[in-house]
Amino acid sequence: MAAHALLSASSMHRWENCTRAPRFEAQFPQGEASVYAQEGTLAHKMCEEVANYNFHKIDKRTFNRRMNKLREDELYNEEMEHTCLFYGNYLFEKSLTFSEKPFTVQEDMVDLSDWIPEGFGTCDSIMIGSGKIQITDYKHGKGVQVSAKNNSQMRLYALGALKKYMPIYGDSIKTVVMAIVQPRITEDVEEEELTVEELLAWGENIKPIAQKAYNGEGDFNPGSWCRFCKGKSVCKARSENATALEDFKDAVIIGKLDGDDKTKAATDKLLTGDPNILTDEEVADLLKRGADIVQWYEDLCTYALEAILDGHTIPGYKVVAGKSNRTWSDEEAAFKAIMDSGIEETMLYERKAKTLSALEKMIGKKDFEAMVGQYITKPMGKPTLTGSDDKRPDYSEAKKDFEGVVENAG
Ligand code: SF4
Known part of the structure; x- marks a missing residue:
């Protein structure tokens, strides 16, 4: 097996849509793992220990010793411990739904080469028994919720797990369950089940x-x-796609016009097919392309900044020092000087409550909810435009008004 397969399960969404990507990407350096990726790796190690302890693969002493070692990592925090315990509990509770005690294994490497050349991957957890195989993946990220439905990475891992364990369990396995645990976003674990x-x-x-x-x-x-x-x-193809908006630069949005102008523009569009008037469908298309352009432009800026710092010349551009704020070079000495001038020490500090999120992180989601859940309210946010595949419910002006009535009545 290669150390870095050209095609990976986690990048499948990219290469199934752009088959040129893997070889194109191969010419660029790997880059260092981000701090988020490193945090994810640490959380996965913790999850593995918790699951192994829950399934009696290691005794309490070994568990405590290994956990204490992991807690020494500078990226460790209490929230991580809570989310890993949540993951371990989910697995254990799930194992109880099997009619007989399932076989369990953590961090199990599986061969994917029957489906993707040189492919391999690691399943966070596999459970087999009662005619079923369950693959569970822990996600530590809290930026984007990952769905278990139609998830290519999970399906590839499940195929790899089947390949590995079919020779032992034969065709007694009838169904495959793929679950994603992402407790920093939601405690609802999404699953997909296939035959x-x-x-x-x-x-x-x-x-x-x-x-x-x-x-x-x-x-x-x-x-x-x-x-x-x-x-x-x-990538040139990406930049060409981004500049395709040029075609619409003089266009008028029908919806922005008033009364008669709107009717006239809509009629003109209908009669003449005037490409300078945008329909709502074209607006939808451009919104999508516009989002890609904004992302592309940010990537381009990041590249240009790094390139100039690396000694390249990007004509017409240079790098300068950004805005910065003053800071104490020796805070202790500065405060002493102020107090020596006769100002009271109490005047130099302010007592400030920690934010709700910081306290939740410190106490843990579950205990926090039990302790102070009834004192938390969440007003409805401002109407925000997003894609129709967004999982959040549609914004409702009526619901917002009604919420106010209930609060006032209470
Ligand atoms: S940046 Fe270029 S190579 Fe990479 S996925 Fe997009 S189109 Fe394909």
């Missing part, structure tokens, strides 16, 4: 796409998946 046949059929469908991506064939295809591509800042 073994459905999963194998999905695997057959991705084989030709994976082969094409491995060979570097097909077209560059920019889209939201560019976000984590290593070549995203300098």
Whole structure:
């Protein structure tokens, strides 16, 4: 097995959409793991220990010793401990739903090469028994909620787990459950369940796409998946896509016009197909493309900054020091000097309550909710435009008004 496979399960969303990406990306350096990635790695180690202890794979002494070691890491924090315990509890409770005690294994490497050339991956947790195999993935990130439904990475891991354990369990395994635990975003664990046949059929469908991506064939295809591509800042196909908005630069949005103008513009559009008037459908299309452009432009700026610092010349641009705030070089000495001048020490400090989030992080989500849940209110946020696939419920002006009435009445 290669140390870095060209195609990985976690990047599948990218290479299934842009089959040129893997070979294109291979020319750029790997880069260092971000602090978030390092935090995720530490949390995964903690999750592994918690799960192994819950399933009696290690005794309490070993568990405490290993956990104490992990707690010494500078990236450790109390919230991490709570989320890992949540993960361990979920697994344990799930194991009780099997009619017989399941086989369990943590951090298990599986071979994916039957579906993606040279592919392999690591399943956070596998449980097998009662005609079922369950793969569970822990996600420490709290930026974007990852869905377990139609999740290519989870399905690939499940295929790898089936390949590994089918020789032992044979066709007694009938169903496959894939679950994602992401407790920093939600304590609702999302699962997808497929029959073994459905999963194998999905695997057959991705084989030709994976082969094409491995060979570097097909077209560059920019889209939201560019976000984590290593070549995203300098990919020409992405930049050409971004500049395609030029076609619409003189266009008028029908919805922005008033009364008669609106009717006239809509009629003109209908009669003449005037490309300078945008319909709501075109607005929808441009919103999507505009979001890609903003992201692309930010990536371009990041690239240009780093390139200039690396000694490149980007004509017309330079790097300067940004705005900065004054800070004490020796706070203790400064405060002493102020007090020596006769100002009371109490005048130099202010007592400030910690934020709700900081306290929740310190106490842990569950205990925090039990302790002070009844004192927390969350007003409805401002109307915000987002994609229709966003999981949040639609904004309702009526609901907002009603909320106010209930609060006042109470
Ligand atoms: S930036 Fe986008 S279009 Fe370019 S190679 Fe990467 S995924 Fe493909």
